[in-house]
Amino acid sequence: MKNKGLTKVDLIFETVDVRKVMQKAFEMTSEEIIQQVLESGLKGRGGAGFPTGLKWKYTAAEKDPDKYIVCNADEGEPGTFKDREILDKVAPKVYAGMAIAGKAMGARKGFIYLRGEYRFLLPQLFVELHKFHKMIAEIGYDFNIEYRMGSGAYICGEESALFESIEGRRGEPRNKPPYPTTSGLFSKPTSINNVETLVTAMMIIEKGPLEYVKLGTKDSRGSKVFSISGDTPIPGIFELELGMTVQQFVNEFGDGDTKAVQVGGASGFCVPRKKFADTIIGFEGVPTGGSMKLFNSSRSMYNVLHNYLEFFTEESCGQCTPCRVGCQQLFKGIEKVKKGEAKSTYLNELVKLADTMKVASKCGLGQSVGNAFKSIVENFREEIIY
């Protein structure tokens, strides 16, 4: 298969006439909107990658008169900062995505759950929201958006934990099923989408799905906003077409000495230099919510892993044992191996523990700790031991 090159795209931050798009969507039927999002092949941009059109279709099919559209702006994955930039630069497009989603699914109420760390954005966001409400009311929409704030808990980015938090409780994930599309916020059918997903859906309505599928690959349609940090001369936010290899990415953003790229944040995968050329960034290779961290040869991958495990140990909600105890044991375990208090073969036991966490943890946090753990231990074993 021929790889796509590294192409810069301007979709998310492009200036568009939001009123015009809202008018266009107002004249479309619910089915037409959902059909266009389905045809675009858009998958969720928060990291999990669930097909957006399907989520909308399932929520639309529910008969309940009360439904909710929730925008997940609890961007907490280490190395991700694109949602802040999107809200800062093009908030009306986020609101438009929510109102269009509301029309498609028969929901009149939307909530944006914004992480507490981004509270400084609120005054400006309120001004824009006020204008937006006025504009869509003139067109004829019956849709209202409210902000709810997080208070520094990473786990609240998990959809059901986020609902718990809005409902005024500890942010502890729920059992699934039922899925949010049948029983989400306040036990009502809910479509919860990432900030970037909503803007992308809005742009698909603006441009049409045929225009969108020209970008990307079969499994990873379109483009994506990447948050790029670490050892790079040009850290920042870049919108790129999906389908590039890690090698192509490193050629553009590396400092000439890149030894590893962590794709998808602390819960993502570490790609070592020898696998750069064969690894595609996208759902056919390594998926990402946008976090791309580059490490050069001066960095100790033990320190990287240690930092991630400390993060998970602190951010695990503590509700289920595999995650709560698993994170602590992985964290202590690599310290023991490093200090020589445990044999290097103890790492094999820790890998088994990470596998157990993947199948036994209740939510995505515990299930994905093993991604970074295994990909770093397997590719940089000597750095963990010595």
Added chain:
Amino acid sequence: MYQTGNLVKDLAEKHGRKRESLMPILQDIVKKHNYLTDDVMVAVATELDISAAEVYGTASFYTFLDTEERGKNVIRVCKTITCSMKGKNDIIATIEDMLKIRVGETTPDKMFTLLETNCIGWCHKAPAILINDMPYTDLTPETVIDVIKGYMR
């Protein structure tokens, strides 16, 4: 310690008395006073007609809803990987030296509390800190001194 007067009642009027009013109420109290006292949590529980344990249980889950005394200005230094790689230890050492407190402590005049926090979303401009709600980025030991001086008045 601080006296709340009618604060809890006023916030309940503003946000409602349902369970989902709890987070906005606690967040507004912390915005004003920087932490939650036992008394204020009991007052919230009474106002919403739920047990104080429910209020404490919820508050203690969230890092930013502090239940320990905090200074007027809470400094949170990001310790996650990129900030860690780009010199967060130097930033902490500088602040500790300047304010004569360690991470986790509050100055005797209750003006500053120094804490570490997980990723705050400024990895491309590391190292970064939050002071109350405001982020400061691309810091050096020199610039962080100026930033903190701005909060001393």
